[in-house]
Amino acid sequence: MEFIKALLNTDKSKENIIITIVSGGNINSKIILSDNEIIYSNNDKINWEPIIQAIPKNKKSQLISLNDEKIYIEFLRKANNVVICGAGHISIPIIKMCKLLDLPVTVIDDRITFTDNAVRAGADNVICEAFEKALDRIEGDNGTYFIIVTRGHRYDQICLQKIIEKENAYIGMIGSRSRVRKVLDYIEEQGISREKLNKVYTPIGLSIGAETPAEIAVAIMAQVIEVKNKERGSGNYSEDILNAIMNENTRDIPKAQVTIVSRRGSAPREVGTKMIVLKDGTMIGTIGGGCVEANLRLAAFQSIENNKCQLIQADMTGSEAEDDGMVCGGIVEIYVEPLL
Incomplete structure (x- = not known):
């Protein structure tokens, strides 16, 4: 190891x-x-x-x-994560979409009724505290996506001033063009470079004519996905994968790591997605499920037994994928390596 x-x-x-x-x-x-x-x-x-x-x-x-x-x-x-400043009507559908996309989400608001709503919507971490204090506790990194949607835009400026100096993958702030311009001009006067401010996505979200809170949330998350897939490599060792490899309960169990190394078409998982298969049959993570994953589980057993690596091509365009209910139709190459 x-x-x-x-x-x-x-x-x-x-x-x-x-x-x-x-x-x-x-x-x-x-x-x-x-x-x-x-x-x-x-x-x-x-x-x-x-x-x-x-x-x-x-x-x-x-x-x-x-x-x-x-x-x-x-x-x-670092693993992708979303931080939402504000727990209002737009935030709730954003939280739900984050869960669908396997994106851990933290929500900040200073109103307990609204943070309770965020908990019920499925937020992984909820901070009920003044925005300024809460953001002091969040470091930010190259996988952090900040979304600023505070009530009535009242705390947008405070949040942006705190966030702009943090490492991030994305900062988006809601608001009209005229109001946003005033906020950015003010923050520039406080000593923040225009170069940094120009990287803020505002008005937030893709231009799709969104009107309702749910539609605005879709526009925001579409932009987050666009930035994530365009600007970041997808390689990542998640905490679950590392725990499966290094945890004292599984460390000594022979295992294989399965990694998607290429993808053509609309395969269900992106390049870099990993799964660990233990010799006892336990699987940690997923590369998309269905018959393909079942076959790769067998390939992992073979790699563990023979102590040999394999590069395998999986075709998800055929009838087997259809029988599994997959709407994806891609071809992926998967690398299987024993971790003994």
Whole structure:
């Protein structure tokens, strides 16, 4: 588990990339690259420099081919999470959509009746406190999406002033163009650079003619999804996956990691999605369910038994996928590696 230990010790403030050879004679050779410096390698005989030079500029996790080998480039990020400032009528459908999208969501409001509504809607974390104090407790990182929708816009400026200096993946603030301009101008006068302020998505949401709270929530979440999928690599080791690997109850159980390394079409999970299969049959995480996942479970057992990695192509366009009720019709490549 030296790789996992090195992964856990990476400096999260740096750009961290995992490079894994997933086919050919050097299969499962891998490095961790942190700000272009190799901090872990399980095969020092390989000249990694040509592979490093081939890292995609778009910073999205993906499978590349080089010298007859397939190589998975995985850009690491912290897990995505959404922070909503305000627990009013727009926030409730946003919370529900976050749950559908497997996005952990924190809601802040200083009114207990409204925070109770957020709890009932399914928010993972609810803070009933003054916005300024609550935001002092939230650090923000490159996976945090801030949504500012306070009542009557009364606290939007306070929230933005607190959030703008935090690391983030997205900041969106509701309001008319004229009002937003006044807020941004005021904050600039307080010493915040216009360059930072220009990165705020405002008026918030995609322009779809939204009118009702639910429609506005759809527009906001559509924009969050657009930003998430456009600007971030999708590689990620979730807390559940790391616990399955390192937890004392499962650490010594032979297991395999299953990772989607490429996707064509509308497959149900994105590149970088991971699942752990234990030798006893337990599965942690999912790569989409159905017959494909069942077949990969068998492949994982085989990898555990033989201590060999596999690169498998799964076709979700056929009748088996239809029988499972999948509306997706994509083709994915999946890398199965034993973790013994």
